[in-house]
Amino acid sequence: MPKPKTLNKLQPWTNFTEDSSTQSFSGIGVYTTSFKLKKKADDFVLKFDKLYESAKVIINGQDAGIVWSLPYEINVGKYLKKGKLPFRLKFPT
Numbered sequence: 001m002p003k004p005k006t007l008n009k010l011q012p013w014t015n016f017t018e019d020s021s022t023q024s025f026s027g028i029g030v031y032t033t034s035f036k037l038k039k040k041a042d043d044f045v046l047k048f049d050k051l052y053e054s055a056k057v058i059i060n061g062q063d064a065g066i067v068w069s070l071p072y073e074i075n076v077g078k079y080l081k082k083g084k085l086p087f088r089l090k091f092p093t
Contacts, residue, residue, distance in 0.1 A: 048072040
């Protein structure tokens with residue numbers, strides 16, 4: 001099992017060539033972060049410049065849906081509220 005990594009941006013796991021356990025891992029990968037909103041956002045589209053796999057979007061513990069093809073975006077407004085929100089992307093490796 002690969003060790004957790006701290007990243008500054010999303011990137012494909014194939015970039016982690018120094019760790020052979022990451023190269024041979026098959027399963028579900030998870031990116032986790034959080035962000036703060038100053039006010040509720042009823043209509044908000046989350047856009048990804050690049051997405052290397054399909055990804056399940058989880059905001060504030062709620063399944064917001066799956067992004068899997070161009071244009072790599074999903075409307076997440078109904079999951080957003082004022083304050084700090086946990087954000088996770090789950091994806092197959």
